[in-house]
Amino acid sequence: NAGVTQTPKFQVLKTGQSMTLQCAQDMNHNSMYWYRQDPGMGLRLIYYSASEGTTDKGEVPNGYNVSRLNKREFSLRLESAAPSQTSVYFCASKGWGYGYTFGSGTRLTVV
Amino acid sequence: DAKTTQPPSMDCAEGRAANLPCNHSTISGNEYVYWYRQIHSQGPQYIIHGLKNNETNEMASLIITEDRKSSTLILPHATLRDTAVYYCIPTRDSNYQLIWGAGTKLIIKP
Numbered sequence: 025n026a027g028v029t030q031t032p033k034f035q036v037l038k039t040g041q042s043m044t045l046q047c048a049q050d051m052n053h054n055s056m057y058w059y060r061q062d063p064g065m066g067l068r069l070i071y072y073s074a075s076e077g078t079t080d081k082g083e084v085p086n087g088y089n090v091s092r093l094n095k096r097e098f099s100l101r102l103e104s105a106a107p108s109q110t111s112v113y114f115c116a117s118k119g120w121g122y123g124y125t126f127g128s129g130t131r132l133t134v135v
Numbered sequence: 136d137a138k139t140t141q142p143p144s145m146d147c148a149e150g151r152a153a154n155l156p157c158n159h160s161t162i163s164g165n166e167y168v169y170w171y172r173q174i175h176s177q178g179p180q181y182i183i184h185g186l187k188n189n190e191t192n193e194m195a196s197l198i199i200t201e202d203r204k205s206s207t208l209i210l211p212h213a214t215l216r217d218t219a220v221y222y223c224i225p226t227r228d229s230n231y232q233l234i235w236g237a238g239t240k241l242i243i244k245p
Contacts, residue, residue, distance in 0.1 A: 028178075055231060066235040067179070074231055082232060114178050120228055123169055123181025 026050055030115050030127035037105040037134045045100040045130050047115030053125070055118045056098035057082075058090060060111040061129075067114065073098055105134045137162040137225040144240040153210040155239050157223030160204040165227050168199060170208045172219040173238075179222070182208065213243045 028049045037043055049056065054075045059067040069082030073092040087109060089101045098117075102109060115127045140158040147153040159168065169184040183190055183197045185206070190197045196209040210217055222238040 057231075066237060068235075069232055072231045080231070112176075116178075123171065123184060124179070124233075125181065126178030129176075129178050 028115055028117055028125050028127035030113075030130050032130060033128065034131050035133070037102075037132065039106060039134060041105050042101065042103050043105065044102075045113055045115070045132075046097070047099065047127060048097045049115075049117040049125070050096065051117060051119060051125065052095070053117035053119040053122075054095070056092065057116040057118070057124070058088075058098070058100045059114045059116065060084065060109075061114065062111050070100065070113075105132075107134045110134045137166055139223050139225065139236055141221075141223055141236065141239045143237060144242070146242050146244055147210075147213050149215060149243050149245050150212055153213040153217065153241060153243070155208040155210075155221050155223075155241060156205065157207070158205045159223065159225045162203050162225045163227075166225040167227070168197065168203075168206045169224045169226060170195070170197065171222045171224065172217075173222070174216075174219040182221075213241075215243050215245065217241065218243045 031046045057072045058070040061067050068084050070088050071090040073079045076095045079090050091099045110133050113130045116124045118124045137159045167184050167186050170182040171179045173179040183195050185197045185199050198207045220238040220240050
């Protein structure tokens, strides 16, 4: 089915470890996004990519890096994980004139 | 972007129409009204959007007042699976940074 695919679905990291969250969409959307959602809170934008080759900071970019590998893929990297980065991470994509399509999320715990 | 006001929670009986209001009195002329929902622990799901005219799709209907200062999302025959947090977000297509407010927690009761 068409949509946004995120991997992994669950991850436990130790403080200081690094990891990359992967996201791919097959809807030919230009813009892609990474959000985080803490328990009981709303979504906060980490980074976005308006089009292939461009990336921009969102509301909470500190501690993260992103790569827009091609039109389909947008990855999020944690270089040195901290307990404050324990959260659920959602990737999304959007086409012009359409709503966002979200992935199913990555549940990350940093211990 | 326009600020929004939504009731924090609402109940609705299963099988009845659920009407979710949203006030967006500062909406600008080129901002659409988008509605999303988030079922517990899942990614948000797009429902519907509109500019001026009322809209309907397989999931819901959207009623926008003539002055565009408020809108109502209607789920015509609510089911238990419609229990979720519903977000009303006025935005332009050129805006990449949406502000997700607290939304309305809709509970469908049997």
